[in-house]
Amino acid sequence: MIEFQDVAHGYGGGRLLSDMTLSLPPGSFHFLTGPSGAGKSTFLKLCYGELSPVAGRISVFGQTIAGMSRDDIARLRRRIGVVHQDCQFLDHLPLAENVALPLTVSNRAANPTELDELLAWVGLSGQAASLPPSLSGGERQRAALARAVITSPEVLLADEPTGNLDWEMSLRLLTLLVELNRMGTAILVATHDMNLIRAAKAQVSARVLRIRGGQVQVAGAEL
Amino acid sequence: MKRRLAWLTGDARADRVVPPTGAPARLTLLTSAAMAFLAVFALTLSLATGRLAERWSQALADGATIRISAPPEQMAAQTKVVLDILAVTPGVASARALDPAETRALLAPWFGPDLPVESLPIPALVELREDAAGLDAEGLRLRLAAEVPGAVFDDHARWRRPLVEAAGRLRALGLVSLALIGGVAAAMVTLAARAALAANGQVIRVLRLIGARDAYIARAFVRRFTLRALAGAAAGTLAGMVAVALLPNADAAGGFLTGLGLSGTGWLWPLAIPPFAAIVAFWATRAAAFRTLREVQ
Missing domain, CATH: 1.10.8 (Helicase, Ruva Protein; domain 3)
Structure with missing residues (x-):
């Protein structure tokens, strides 16, 4: 569904993310974690074409983003739901x-x-x-x-969706995400809230990706 | 065609997506009204001078004058010789000598009505009209020089050319003014549109992020500015046409500058100004919108 092949990105000549190769299959549930400024938001923006990689190839729904026209990017975004941090x-x-x-x-x-x-x-x-x-x-x-x-998107990207919420509200939002995933939507949640990830253990089978040293690693076994 | 019209007919939901554009939209309305008002005058000037050039040209083109300077006792004889020559000259439709009353009328504007023409050494004047074929001016001059040395043939070219040239220049100036007004209107609408687009940068970004195509976002701005330019130009055109209709009649001033307003089908031309303003606003806003959108991913 979303595939990164040797993708790199950076700002002002420096590399924030590099050598990212991974795949987010349909119906999957992923958390993307890492410290503030590690590149979580950048990773999500690469997924829906707000940012372009400086190297590598990103394909979404089988289409390479780099070759898309602006109209194609708009149509792609209608198939991706995004919960922005702000x-x-x-x-x-x-x-x-x-x-x-x-x-x-x-x-x-x-x-x-x-x-x-x-x-x-x-x-x-x-x-x-x-x-x-x-x-x-x-x-x-x-x-x-x-x-x-x-729009019943095939994939939902959420950037720190619980960043401004208390714990009770965070759990409520998590429940909604899990419900969506059970209906077949692939979910990718960028968060630095490890408690949220642990709370998800009881509800869904999710993988945790961690950004460390500019690279995305699988953090461990399925939760 | 339906898609093109959709730019103007619009979509109520799409229109709500962009917040009211306030000052830039009002600026477009006022600018369009002012520019349309000026455009009516530039157009009127251009049309009127075109008519003047044509009128002066026609009035002077088929007429000519022969001035005869001779001692008083020979004047009648030389005038008769000139008329005889003209009677057999190909291209002359008619010729007649002006009587003293007509000569007095010609000089009246400069010397007053009581000029004693008979007692002054004033040349005799013979007025002639050319037929459609025209006459050989140079041949006539040579024959007059040989047979009536005191006769001078004047085909009015000396007067006609600068008048027609002046009218032509005025007409060109009117057209240049129209072009400048169109250019300034386009620049003002572009500035207003860019100000509105800059003020709505966040709205544009959000719309792009949720899957709006550039054409959809641009349409909301383009429709708004096009309709305001159309409304402003319609008001300005109407005001301009009223002002032209109220221009004083210059006949009393001697008829030289009569017809400076609009007449006949000329009144239809200003009606093209509002749609033209709308077209200018449409393309100016569209270009500004797409230029701004290209800066948003």
Whole structure:
């Protein structure tokens, strides 16, 4: 589904990530961990084409990103759900419209019933008309998750999705991710929260990738 | 065709995606109105000077004058010789000597109406009209020089050329002004669009990240600026046309500069300004939008 072949990336001439060769198969659940600044967000951005590798080849759904046109990249992103670290909402639109945006930009209308069900699934039924700035950190993270899955993506990338959440809310979000994975969505969660990874042990079979010294390593046996 | 029209008919949901663009959009509206107002005058100038050039050219082209300077006692005889020559000259449709009253009328603007023409040594004037074939001006000059040495043939070319040239230059200036106005309008819309795009950098980034194509994002801005340019230009054009319609009639000033406004089908030309402004705004905004979008991954 997502394959890295000898991929390297860096900023300002230096190499942040190098020699990355790995594969994320359909339906898998992966955690990507490492200290702050190790390159977790960079890794995710490489997956959906926001960044381009300085070396190597990345293919997603069988297509090499390097050769894609901007329109092809846009179409690729409709098949990938992304929960950004800072959520990335349009503050002038109500929550429901923000959640439905991936459908709107592909000229599809959201089914109101399905949208209500989706907001209920993330526990935001009563917030459909709220503007993003009025939401709490936890609500924003769950809304970001709802937006990421509204197009039924084949893979979900989440960048520190529990970064602003308390432990109870983190577990709730983890449960939602596990539910998605059980429905067949491949999940990749970048986090430095080892407690979250340990909590996932009880719910799902997941692999942990660790970024160390600019390289991605498998951290150990399946959790 | 349907896709092209979609740029203007728009999509209510897509429009909401980009927040109101405020000052840049208002600037586009005002700039378009002002530019359209100026464009009406440049167009009017261009059309009117074109008409003037044509009128002056036609009025003077088929006429000529022969001036006869001779002692008073020979004046009648020499005038008759000139008329006889003209009667057998190919290309002359008609010829007649101006009587003293007509000569007085010609000189009245300079010397007043009470000029005693008969008592002054004023040359006699013979007015002639050419037929469609035209006459051989040089041949006529040579014959007059041989038979009536005091007669000078004037085919008006000396007067006509600078007048027609001046009118032509004015017309060209009007067209250049129109081009400049179009260019400035495009530049202003581009600046306004770029300001709006820069102010919405985060919105554009989010839209790209969730799978919006460049055309979808650009459309929201392009439609907004195109419609504002159209509305502003329509208002400016209307105001300009009213102002032209209210131009004072210059007939009283002697008819030399009459017809400086619009007339007949000329009133249709300014109606092309609003759609032209919309087209300029469309391409200027589209180019600015795609240039900005290329900077966003």
